[in-house]
Amino acid sequence: MLYQRSSRLFAEAEKVIPGGVNSPVRAFRAVGGTPIFVKSAKGAYLYDEDGNRLIDYINSWGPMILGHAYDPVVEAITEKAKLGTSFGMPTELETEIAALAVSMVPGIDKIRFVNSGTEACMSAVRLARGFTKRDKIIKFAGCYHGHSDSFLIQAGSGAITFGTPNSPGVTAGTAKDTLLATYNDLDNVRRLIDANPKEIAAIIIEPVAGNMGCIAPAEGFLEGLRALCDADGILLIFDEVMTGFRLAKGGAQELFSIQADIVAFGKVIGGGLPVGAFAARAEIMNYLAPLGPVYQAGTLSGNPLAMAAGLAMLRQLNADGNIFNRLEEKTAYLEKGIREVLTAHAIAHTINRVGSMISVHFDHRPVTDFKSAGNGDNERFRKFFHGLVEAGVYIAPSAYETWFISDALTYDDLDFTIAAIDKVAKSLI
Ligand code: PMP
Numbered sequence: 001m002l003y004q005r006s007s008r009l010f011a012e013a014e015k016v017i018p019g020g021v022n023s024p025v026r027a028f029r030a031v032g033g034t035p036i037f038v039k040s041a042k043g044a045y046l047y048d049e050d051g052n053r054l055i056d057y058i059n060s061w062g063p064m065i066l067g068h069a070y071d072p073v074v075e076a077i078t079e080k081a082k083l084g085t086s087f088g089m090p091t092e093l094e095t096e097i098a099a100l101a102v103s104m105v106p107g108i109d110k111i112r113f114v115n116s117g118t119e120a121c122m123s124a125v126r127l128a129r130g131f132t133k134r135d136k137i138i139k140f141a142g143c144y145h146g147h148s149d150s151f152l153i154q155a156g157s158g159a160i161t162f163g164t165p166n167s168p169g170v171t172a173g174t175a176k177d178t179l180l181a182t183y184n185d186l187d188n189v190r191r192l193i194d195a196n197p198k199e200i201a202a203i204i205i206e207p208v209a210g211n212m213g214c215i216a217p218a219e220g221f222l223e224g225l226r227a228l229c230d231a232d233g234i235l236l237i238f239d240e241v242m243t244g245f246r247l248a249k250g251g252a253q254e255l256f257s258i259q260a261d262i263v264a265f266g267k268v269i270g271g272g273l274p275v276g277a278f279a280a281r282a283e284i285m286n287y288l289a290p291l292g293p294v295y296q297a298g299t300l301s302g303n304p305l306a307m308a309a310g311l312a313m314l315r316q317l318n319a320d321g322n323i324f325n326r327l328e329e330k331t332a333y334l335e336k337g338i339r340e341v342l343t344a345h346a347i348a349h350t351i352n353r354v355g356s357m358i359s360v361h362f363d364h365r366p367v368t369d370f371k372s373a374g375n376g377d378n379e380r381f382r383k384f385f386h387g388l389v390e391a392g393v394y395i396a397p398s399a400y401e402t403w404f405i406s407d408a409l410t411y412d413d414l415d416f417t418i419a420a421i422d423k424v425a426k427s428l429i
Pocket of ligand 1 (some may be wrong): 276
């Protein structure tokens with residue numbers, strides 16, 4: 001495939017945008033080569049500036065669960081745009097999407113919309129601190145909760161790729177209130193709580209980790225966290241930015257039957273527009289301004305275009321009784337295909353999957369936490385990535401990212417992808 005136009009556009013972008021991108025992982029630093037500039041996308045496919053077509057396994061890092069340019073979402077945005085694009089005043093639409101989200105997710109009474117997953121997690125933590133009147137939080141190494149200061153401590157996603165899990169610019173004062181735990185290690189969490197009794201406001205976790213590859217919570221781990229939180233008056237925050245409205249209507253809370261105290265959303269809830277949200281029972285949410293003392297605000301929060309896109313998306317997910325089963329079946333089919341091909345070529349691998357989140361690690365050992373996520377063979381991943389792009393299949397340009405399956409993918413697309421992996425696997429031996 002040719003990338004002449006992408007290369008030229010990237011060179012131009014580098015002159016005026018740091019690294020040529022507005023979010024670091026897009027720069028292909030982990031895998032090398034030229035970032036692909038997208039011209040358009042429809043359904044399961046991306047079309048780049050050089051005229052190449054790619055089957056998309058990233059789907060904007062999760063939001064496009066029904067595929068790109070999904071007609072009801074596009075129509076909702078287009079119709080709303082004609083009526084004005086931002087007011088900074090309340091609209092009926094905000095109540096409609098809030099009511100629908102509250103009805104779909106277990107245990108939440110109220111929800112507030114923001115503009116990104118970062119804002120959602122940042123606000124959730126502030127609310128937890130205000131509500132509990134405690135300062136410290138526990139986060140897990142390799143989990144990513146956006147780029148707000150308290151989370152850039154052993155963070156996952158691009159922060160790993162770029163070797164800066166602890167970012168300069170985060171003060172020691174902020175860092176000292178973030179305690180680090182090991183994913184899937186309940187004893188480790190227990191020790192942290194014992195060492196800081198009645199001082200921890202919240203434990204924040206990705207209930208299925210998706211930013212160090214995909215990692216499922218071990219049997220009993222989330223239940224254990226729930227019990228530890230209850231025993232010490234700690235709020236449990238589920239960061240469902242990836243898992244929300246993806247693993248089930250009610251996200252990971254529904255899938256695992258665990259009730260968090262505060263839930264953060266992003267990605268799918270915005271239908272591909274810049275949206276995040278956080279939600280909880282009324283007692284906690286009423287702590288927010290203007291009802292309560294914890295301040296949080298946003299000029300563009302609840303933006304009509306974003307709410308229209310999110311509402312169209314949630315309505316579709318709510319109405320389609322089979323969507324999450326279909327996604328499960330498609331992703332299980334893909335998993336089986338990849339496993340058979342890599343096994344046939346004797347390539348050491350571990351495939352982790354929960355529902356429509358899946359990742360391939362080039363190592364035979366189980367991947368259960370940040371440390372084991374680092375065992376993968378990065379050079380092999382680099383070749384795998386470029387081989388697949390060459391074959392017309394786009395996966396995340398980093399070994400530490402999860403693939404997100406969309407319902408627009410057909411079984412022909414999946415077969416094409418498995419065949420491409422078979423071809424690429426030969427070059428990995
Ligand atoms: N939490 C999780 C689990 C995420 O995966 C991400 C982004 N990938 C965020 C928070 C931050 O969301 P955003 O990029 O929209 O700020």
